[in-house]
Amino acid sequence: DAKTTQPNSMESNEEEPVHLPCNHSTISGTDYIHWYRQLPSQGPEYVIHGLTSNVNNRMASLAIAEDRKSSTLILHRATLRDAAVYYCILRSRGTSYGKLTFGQGTILTVHP
Amino acid sequence: ETGVTQSPTHLIKTRGQQVTLRCSSQSGHNTVSWYQQALGQGPQFIFQYYREEENGRGNFPPRFSGLQFPNYSSELNVNALELDDSALYLCASSLELAKETQYFGPGTRLLVL
Numbered sequence: 716d717a718k719t720t721q722p723n724s725m726e727s728n729e730e731e732p733v734h735l736p737c738n739h740s741t742i743s744g745t746d747y748i749h750w751y752r753q754l755p756s757q758g759p760e761y762v763i764h765g766l767t768s769n770v771n772n773r774m775a776s777l778a779i780a781e782d783r784k785s786s787t788l789i790l791h792r793a794t795l796r797d798a799a800v801y802y803c804i805l806r807s808r809g810t811s812y813g814k815l816t817f818g819q820g821t822i823l824t825v826h827p
Numbered sequence: 828e829t830g831v832t833q834s835p836t837h838l839i840k841t842r843g844q845q846v847t848l849r850c851s852s853q854s855g856h857n858t859v860s861w862y863q864q865a866l867g868q869g870p871q872f873i874f875q876y877y878r879e880e881e882n883g884r885g886n887f888p889p890r891f892s893g894l895q896f897p898n899y900s901s902e903l904n905v906n907a908l909e910l911d912d913s914a915l916y917l918c919a920s921s922l923e924l925a926k927e928t929q930y931f932g933p934g935t936r937l938l939v940l
Contacts (some may be wrong), residue, residue, distance in 0.1 A: 758831075758917050758931030759870065802869060813860055813921055813929060814883055817869030 719803045724822040727793045735788040735821055737803030742783050747806050749815070750777065750788050752799040759802065759817075762788065798825045829854055831920050831932035839938045840908050848903045848935045850918030856930070858882075858923060859901040861893060864915040864934070876901055905937075913939045 720738040727733040739748065750762040763770055763777045765786075770777040776789040790797055800820040832851045840846050852859050858877045862870035872885035876895035890906040899920070905912055915936050919929040 756933075758919070758934050760931065761928045764928075800869075813858060813875055813919075814872045814885065815860075815862075815870070815919075815929060816872065817862075820869055 719805060719818055721801070721803050721818060721821045723819065724824065726824045726826065727790075728826050729795060730792050733790040733793045733797070733823065733825075735790075735801050735803075735823065736785065737787070738785045739803070739805055740784045742805060743807070745807050748777065748779060748783075748786050749804040749806050750775070751802045751804065751815070751817075752797075753802070753820070754796075754799045762801070764806075793823075793825045795825050795827060798823055831918060831930050833916075833918050833932040833935050835935060836933070837936045837938075839940065841940050842908055842910060844908050844939075845904065845906045846908060846937060848905075848916050848918075848937070850901045850903070850920075850932060852899045852901065852918075852920035853930050856920035856922050857899050858921045859895055859899065860919045860921075860929060861901070861903045862917040862919065863887070863912075864917060865911075866914070870917055873903070908939045910939050913937060 747764050747766050749764040751759040752762050753759045763775050765777045778787045800822050802817050802820040831853050834849045860875040861873040864870040873887050874884040875882050879895045892904045894902045915934040917934045919931045921929045
């Protein structure tokens with residue numbers, strides 16, 4: 716599986732935008748970029764995914780570099796409920812089974 | 828729509844014992860995956876079941892086994908428990924094989940003494 720690299724931790728203030736980076740320099744053409752987050756004492760939760768184009772949904776935006784070697788998860792206005800561990804995961808298109816390979820993730824702290 | 832549920836929420840066992848953890852998939856989901864999450868680490872894939880058949884396995888020994896039932900609920904069994912098996916065990920379901928989104932349950936916290 717191609718690897719991802721994320722900062723161990725980041726901090727933000729409430730109601731400010733947050734940009735969470737992820738490097739995936741060995742990404743292949745068939746790898747989708749997924750983001751999950753894990754709130755304290757809960758299981759991981761799907762946030763967003765994309766292949767080449769930037770993606771938006773009600774939770775976040777995903778900005779993908781033109782060479783696809785990096786991506787950024789954008790939370791437009793952080794709230795205290797966004798404090799979580801954020802995981803950037805690569806998943807091959809056509810994978811015959813649904814294995815998600817989690818790294819260490821980024822611990823996001825949101826200050827009031 | 829009912830989400831993924833797991834039972835029990837917490838469990839304490841002693842080394843050498845056996846344990847069974849249970850998972851009810853989200854309604855309509857026929858694929859279930861199990862993950863082990865040690866403290867401070869990301870979840871590690873154990874195996875996946877699709878329509879009652881194992882359909883992929885991570886780097887876990889055979890004493891980790893599973894079942895999926897016709898109603899798509901699932902069990903994770905661990906024999907000969909070791910101290911290192913202490914972890915949060917997560918179950919995730921998805922609508923079909925390789926579908927983009929996996930929905931996770933809250934997990935079962937297992938402590939092996």
